[in-house]
Amino acid sequence: MNEIWPVVHAERQALIRDLEGVPAERWATPSLCPGWDVHDVLAHLIDDARTTPVSFLLRLAAARFDFDRYNQAGLARERAADPRDTLAAFRAVSHRTTGAPAPKATRLVEAFVHAEDIRRPLGLTRDYPPEAVAAALRYQLRTSVGQGGGRQRAEGLRLIATDTGLDAGDGPQVRGSALALLLAVSGRPTRTDELSGPGVPALTHDGGTHHG
Incomplete structure (x- = not known):
């Protein structure tokens, strides 16, 4: 990118x-x-x-x-x-x-x-460029929550983007589009059908969203 x-x-x-x-x-x-x-x-x-x-x-x-x-x-x-x-x-x-x-x-x-x-x-939707979304997700995974990132939210989890080659971390899996993973790592709510895997509750328990 x-x-x-x-x-x-x-x-x-x-x-x-x-x-x-x-x-x-x-x-x-x-x-x-x-x-x-x-x-x-x-x-x-x-x-x-x-x-x-x-x-x-x-x-x-x-x-x-x-x-x-x-x-x-x-x-x-x-x-x-x-x-x-x-x-x-x-x-x-x-x-x-x-x-x-x-x-x-x-x-x-x-x-x-x-x-x-x-x-x-x-109720608006857009097909974002997956590789660019994955690049944003990689940045969030490297950056602390205190600096607007999401590293702590994803700690101890393995995130797998189903629309790109992104496979990051170790632990219980969370699978979904790069966009859904980016939103969750950034503290945004996702729809119940967007993410799957045993690590979903740990990733989404925060529930809070953040300005930035």
């Missing part, structure tokens, strides 16, 4: 196309992120796209190094009163290649996980 930005840009464009037909009243639908509706998550994606290493450090300092406060400030800054204006702002930043000072793979995590935070509650 050397070409991360083309994938991120394609995912942003796909999300824009999906959201163009969403009626105004549905933008208040709760997302998979507790306390955020789908409109909030889109505003968060705009803030992510606008962020530069310098602006990230300055705003994080202004938030007294509290990531929740940092995220809420970004959401408030980018969330327009009319969701159509928020969507227009997302369209305007969709080709940017800036971000916080973090590994580029975090852009893939954001693109896939936050898109599902929005799509699933709205």
Whole structure:
């Protein structure tokens, strides 16, 4: 996965196309992120796209190094009163290649996980590129929960992606698509038919979701 930005840009464009037909009243639908509706998550994606290493450090300092406060400030800054204006702002930043000072793979995590935070509650579906999703999953498996990853959730388990060659870890198996595994490792709920194997309860017991 050397070409991360083309994938991120394609995912942003796909999300824009999906959201163009969403009626105004549905933008208040709760997302998979507790306390955020789908409109909030889109505003968060705009803030992510606008962020530069310098602006990230300055705003994080202004938030007294509290990531929740940092995220809420970004959401408030980018969330327009009319969701159509928020969507227009997302369209305007969709080709940017800036971000916080973090590994580029975090852009893939954001693109896939936050898109599902929005799509699933709205009943929208997308066939994501499996190998790119697997690259995001590999990053989450290497990264601690405290840094927005999911390493601790998957400890002691063997994760097998049925749509890619990913086979990671040792222990009770959890089988499913790379997307379902990525969501579970990232602390998102999955449908009961998406994952199988004796390790499923251990992977999904967290049940909580996390902003990031």
